[in-house]
Amino acid sequence: MSEPVSPVEALIVVDVQSAAVSGARAVPDAARIIDRTADLIDRARAAGALVVHLQNDGPAGADDEPHTPGWALHHPARTGPSETVIRKPEDDGFERTPLGDVLTDAGVRAVAVCGVMSEMCVRATARRALDLDYRVVLPHDAHATHDIPAAEGISDAVPAAMASRVAEWSLGSEAEIVAHASDVMFTPRPCSRDAPEPGLR
Template sequence: MTQRARPVDALIVVDVQSAFVTGEGAVPAAGRIVDRTSDLIERARRDGAFIAHLQNDGPSGAEDEPHTPGWELHHAVKPGPAEVVIRKPHDDGFEDTALGEALTGAGVRAVAVCGVMSEMCVQATARTALALGYRVVVPHDAHATQDIPAAPGIGEAVPAATVSRVAAYALGSDAETTVTAADVTFTAPAAPAAR
């Protein structure tokens, strides 16, 4: 049973880049992820929430190598004080980036995290957000990954949907992972605390 989430004041869209949601390298649930993230972005904008689009900088030759077609963000960005693009060199969107400063500067207290890949960048970013004291919502139908291929002597193939569910479940009971994207609601952040 799903439940409606209390409003969040930020949306973190993780690595919804062309290489991962279009073409041969797309995650199996690419159509769903594009639909859900598009809806979340639209509603977050409408309700005044802060939006951070994370963009992974893959290594040379990777499908998400900077400044290649696969590296481009799939969704159009409306840059401004409430919507930013943050490039990242690691799975965790907070590591060696300005994401933490951007959220603090905007007065954010609660985040919804969506995108790809569930067990890597989505989980790592959500886990750090929890460690930093944010309320974290990871809508179960708004993140995805690839199938894990079979490995002789180790195990059979694992479907992407199972990998995604386990990745969210592994965040523990502090993250809200049973809500759908449609159940996420947004509000504008409160004014940042004076320093």
């Protein structure tokens, strides 16, 4: 049995958008990611934790180009003071966004991170959170990516599951990697003052 994990005050759901979890370009085992992220969102809401949905703005012609079907969030955000949507232009969810201010206003110092893609936006957001001295919990079964294709003269193809594990490992010992989304516990966000309203930030 795994050691109990101290509760976190916020859930950051990274880029769980239609193009990433449905259709021909979905990550392998997308049904698992949909299920695990839905469970995390439901339990964070029930606990009164802050829920932040990051929504990537891809370039023109990309699967996640703004206002195309693939750009839409798979899990709709709820209206209320403890849930918000933040659009982001970079892999790092803190870069050129109000994410840091949203967490600060809610008094958050501990976050769980989930979503896609493991080695890109999930890792970049978790790494920046660690650099900003947040406590970061990353549930292994609640993030995913694509297989990495073979590169001639460099390597064979890398399965998606291995790429995700390497992304976790690259965060070092500061991140708390837990086996299951169900291992993540939530507690109410400390402050409701100036809490973010959902919408495009």
